[in-house]
Amino acid sequence: MDNTARIILHIDMNSYFASVEQQANPFLRGKPIGITGKNQERSVVATASIEAKALGVKTAMSTWEAKKVCPSIILWPGDPEKYSDIMHRFNAIYESFTPNVEPFSVDESFLDITEEAEDYFGATCMAQAIRSRLYEELGEHITASIGIAPNKLMAKLACETVKPNGLTVVRPHEILDLLDRSELEDLCGIGPRIKERLNALGIANFKQLREFPRENLEREFHSYGTWLHEAALGRVASAPLLFKEGLGVVTSQQEAKSYGHSYTLPQNTSDPRVLKRYLFGLADKVGWRMRRDGVVARRVTAFVRFGDPSTSLGTGFSSHGEQRTFQEPTADGMHLFQIAWKILEPISLVDVRLVGLSTSILSGDPTQPSLFKKERNMTSVLSALDELQHRYGSGIWKRGATLQTEFKSRSSGFHFDHEI
Amino acid sequence: MHEILNDPIDVTVAFTDNRVLPRAMRWNEREYKIDQVNLVHTAREGAKRIFYFSVSDAANYFKLKLDPEILEWRLVELYTDG
Ligand SMILES: [Mg+2]
Numbered sequence: 001m002d003n004t005a006r007i008i009l010h011i012d013m014n015s016y017f018a019s020v021e022q023q024a025n026p027f028l029r030g031k032p033i034g035i036t037g038k039n040q041e042r043s044v045v046a047t048a049s050i051e052a053k054a055l056g057v058k059t060a061m062s063t064w065e066a067k068k069v070c071p072s073i074i075l076w077p078g079d080p081e082k083y084s085d086i087m088h089r090f091n092a093i094y095e096s097f098t099p100n101v102e103p104f105s106v107d108e109s110f111l112d113i114t115e116e117a118e119d120y121f122g123a124t125c126m127a128q129a130i131r132s133r134l135y136e137e138l139g140e141h142i143t144a145s146i147g148i149a150p151n152k153l154m155a156k157l158a159c160e161t162v163k164p165n166g167l168t169v170v171r172p173h174e175i176l177d178l179l180d181r182s183e184l185e186d187l188c189g190i191g192p193r194i195k196e197r198l199n200a201l202g203i204a205n206f207k208q209l210r211e212f213p214r215e216n217l218e219r220e221f222h223s224y225g226t227w228l229h230e231a232a233l234g235r236v237a238s239a240p241l242l243f244k245e246g247l248g249v250v251t252s253q254q255e256a257k258s259y260g261h262s263y264t265l266p267q268n269t270s271d272p273r274v275l276k277r278y279l280f281g282l283a284d285k286v287g288w289r290m291r292r293d294g295v296v297a298r299r300v301t302a303f304v305r306f307g308d309p310s311t312s313l314g315t316g317f318s319s320h321g322e323q324r325t326f327q328e329p330t331a332d333g334m335h336l337f338q339i340a341w342k343i344l345e346p347i348s349l350v351d352v353r354l355v356g357l358s359t360s361i362l363s364g365d366p367t368q369p370s371l372f373k374k375e376r377n378m379t380s381v382l383s384a385l386d387e388l389q390h391r392y393g394s395g396i397w398k399r400g401a402t403l404q405t406e407f408k409s410r411s412s413g414f415h416f417d418h419e420i
Numbered sequence: 421m422h423e424i425l426n427d428p429i430d431v432t433v434a435f436t437d438n439r440v441l442p443r444a445m446r447w448n449e450r451e452y453k454i455d456q457v458n459l460v461h462t463a464r465e466g467a468k469r470i471f472y473f474s475v476s477d478a479a480n481y482f483k484l485k486l487d488p489e490i491l492e493w494r495l496v497e498l499y500t501d502g
Contacts, residue, residue, distance in 0.1 A: 025476070
């Protein structure tokens with residue numbers, strides 16, 4: 001498809017969690033605040049308010065460091081449920097403008113408004129209309145920056161240029177200009193490591209990247225080099241390619257070679273319906289993590305552990321597990337569940353104390369952009385955000401079957417829960 | 421000061437334009453007039469949908485929780501400026 005013919009909006013909430021708190025609580029407005037996890041002492045600032053950013057507080061700074069940089073900062077415990085609810089509301093507003101809404105992270109979405117807007121004038125009007133709907137329905141303190149461009153990558157880059165509350169329009173003939181005003185790292189897809197490697201090749205900006213021989217880039221970065229070359233020309237439009245830097249992360253995930261969860265039941269059970277529900281919950285969670293990382297699997301392993309070693313004759317819990325390998329790779333929770341249940345169903349499921357599921361033989365998913373890039377980067381530092389992602393994921397992919405099952409939550413997620 | 425609470429309260433509400441607007445509340449034998457409803461959001465509690473109202477008067481921020489099934493209000497957060 002001719003990508004210059006499309007019109008894409010990228011909408012990014014400004015200092016999202018902090019803005020929501022400032023909307024809710026007028027006594028936090030105009031002040032430097034930092035949204036943290038539940039255990040503030042050991043937490044990091046997940047989002048700094050606009051005021052805190054101006055005073056030098058950065059995202060993912062430890063609360064200790066934030067206090068040092070900005071002694072007047074108000075540290076406020078995050079409320080993932082609230083952010084998730086508001087997220088659904090702004091996406092619902094977007095959906096009233098176009099059915100083509102793609103949430104990219106908890107506070108960012110892409111809207112393809114080619115049909116609805118017709119041209120860039122229409123797109124600008126629509127952006128203003130969306131902004132006033134956000135104002136009316138969410139309040140004046142929850143603001144967004146909007147970028148409009150012929151593809152997602154450029155729309156996101158345009159959006160980055162004016163914050164907060166910006167509206168930046170980049171028409172096809174203005175793309176190179178936008179790139180040349182931007183730093184390499186501003187582009188979604190170029191992380192600090194890639195930037196260093198580019199610098200080592202003598203490439204410090206997009207102009208140099210564009211002029212660097214494509215074959216040499218490909219020699220250095222393989223298919224990612226092609227992507228870089230095309231990106232510097234503003235020609236990378238498609239989502240699958242968009243977030244492959246990504247590549248580094250995905251590769252390390254593939255090196256991990258499996259995704260899995262097990263769950264120790266609150267009480268042993270012999271009821272297949274109960275087991276099915278837990279297994280489904282696990283499959284959904286594993287599938288969600290895989291989609292988050294943009295990978296698919298061709299093997300599912302399901303297992304159960306029985307009874308209690310103190311009452312059985314053995315030296316430990318007896319267990320049973322098997323695996324299935326299949327041709328069509330998947331990251332869909334329902335598929336994973338169905339495969340896992342086919343493994344477990346024939347087993348005599350009596351007095352089960354633990355159920356688990358894992359996936360392996362992984363590959364990058366060529367059809368699916370790796371979502372939640374920003375949150376993925378954050379998980380390592382903030383468990384509260386991890387919990388939010390889980391809600392976010394299950395909000396989008398929620399299925400009726402798990403509604404009965406309530407996983408007991410802990411700050412890190414499941415109760416007696418082990419990532420494998 | 422920021423306090424997390426879970427206290428049953430009495431709330432006077434107005435129903436306007438298909439919205440529920442808390443107007444005043446009684447907590448700890450004191451009456452508070454609510455000046456602003458700043459944000460309303462919902463959350464799931466099991467199969468139930470719970471409503472939260474972030475409201476304020478001149479000196480306090482209150483987060484009120486409404487369980488629409490049993491029509492019970494609770495004060496769950498209090499923040500006093502300064
Ligand atoms: Mg944002």
